[in-house]
Amino acid sequence: MAFRIYCGALVTDGQRYPHRALVVDKGRIVAWEAYDPAQVGRIEPPDVDARNLIALPGIIDLHVHGGFGRDMMEGTPDAIRAIAQRLAQHGVTGFLVTPLTAPWSAIRQCLEAAGETRWNGSGGARMLGCHMEGPFINPKRAGAQPPEHIRPPSVRELKTELGTLINELRVVTLAPELEGAREVVEFLTQEGVIVSLGHSDATYEQTVQAIEWGARHATHTFNAMRPFQHRDPGLAGAVMLHDELTAEIIWDNVHTHAATAQLLIKAKGATRVICVSDGATGVGMPDGYTFELWGHRAVVRDGAARMVETGGLAGSVVAMDACLRHCAQTLGLEVASLVCAANPARALGYETDLGTLRAGACADVILWNPHTQKVEYTYIDGVLHESQPLSAGVSEPATK
Template structure:
């Protein structure tokens, strides 16, 4: 059994940093964390060189990267996305679909099953996230409007049956006819029900939360805010997500989708135990800027990547992000003035809780999966380890 000891690093726990600590790994599990260097025999030694030792980053909303998209319909896309994002610190991810025909959702499930068996060089898959097609047309954003529709009981039950134990979350506009009933069904199947691409007012979100919904997908993006109807003001889904304590929220922490003042506001209201940092990355993540495609490479929407973000060609909206998980943490620390320990918690412990994998992932704790990072003070990744296996080493960290 492989045994590894990482020494001379600052270990990030959910609530503090252990200076000059050491971490022992046996096989694919964390064996021990210590504040001193423990004498061992037959362990491979990794010198962290005074850098941080962190739990791996968990991305629960991601579409692509490295020129690939999960909607491309190939195993290669799944495997290459997992590999490219591991170089930026992602050790676990939830592959995410886009609004599409029902047949494509079923195909995505089958591809997940087959690719998951071959995924040994990148971030681990922890379940499929279906984003759409049950959205408010007015909040479609970069989702293809021709596929947007109301929840169909027979349709979503067929998809869930085929994706049993694979589909882990589904994003839906809660105000649509049948959406509340769908939320109840999702909860009964232990699938995280999230509100997304929605024009809902506060009362509709509250009703949804009381019937199974527990997460807000990419807060501030494609969500309703305060509106006036017949001279009266109504709180929207953004305000509801912030106000309802039972709700967790995702934020695309690239500093662009949600600018620093709003990052600070969300942090102040929800705190690190209710915030999940996500990339929402599309295929252009990790690629040069310029023209790209959101979704299937043959039938997807043309977009432009410039200034560190993807946009619709007419500039009407953002079209997914090109963020990587290291950038999320860097942004939260450097632009939103959030402590490193709490920024890391929002990309490790909190998403593990939301996705129901906290028994095995999310913290550097004895007995949990050895998903470990070493990075410097600017969150530049030096080593990425998934289940005890090193899948990436920075060229300057040999």
């Protein structure tokens, strides 16, 4: 049955539209209707009174390893579903399972588990495929990736070890300066996989070459990559300059300073930057919580997760709603919604279905409270994500 969500405003595709009702039918947004707030009285179910909230397209996270005490590398559909449900509470409606550098057998198990939860079998946010981070990365820029499992790039090894599981890959992070990287970049590009440059010490020149081979994306820009210096612009400089690359940024205000994130958006424009969480097991966990990144211990403290051995960051401890908030506080919700929803959806080729509230799109909608700066409700396929509590001031949303 069709229903309307009466919103204080809609923010989508970089624009804000006050006093709109979203008409939702069979899991899709079918229309918007402008309403006059003075003319609308009590709103009865199944319609939804969200007149004090702002509707945004659901957030898409292209880089998430786990969270809430669970790890994608558990390699089970149960782990992925548990994470997907918690992500939905934070306004995430689609994500890429992100295996890290590990033995091939563990990566295989993770990809297989992901395949079993594809698109909407997760019970929460949509599993949209996998972002394999490594193992073809530079040990010099390993960050929190376990260095003992780093491998030299090889198409032969990739084919032997993954076989048909290559079909689960949407993004692969690799270092283009390593011997054998060209062949891997060209092979993955031909297979329709997005090659993302990261955990890399590539120079500016090496990065330009990798773009010619087909690379189109950069992994958590500035983190674990050769930095920008004025005589040696490096991978980071090439990312800022070259439009061919879309650029991830972890806007948790820990991995990057807010001014750095703004600089990247200013350099590349608001349509070429993609916020990612890089969330790991420590997301949402209290101070003192310890977990392992493939055998290496990390601990959550003061809003960050750090490796016990090296003190390096062990992924973020925030979900994407925090990144959306940080961006919105600095650049406004219009830009925040582009970098957290529209841009990642477009990078994966889903721009008509996801990351937008235009008529025809999937009804993946989040209702944002502008006062608390939090996601109040998440709809996926037009269905309210069940585990969210109802808050005062909003009448009960429809669940069908």
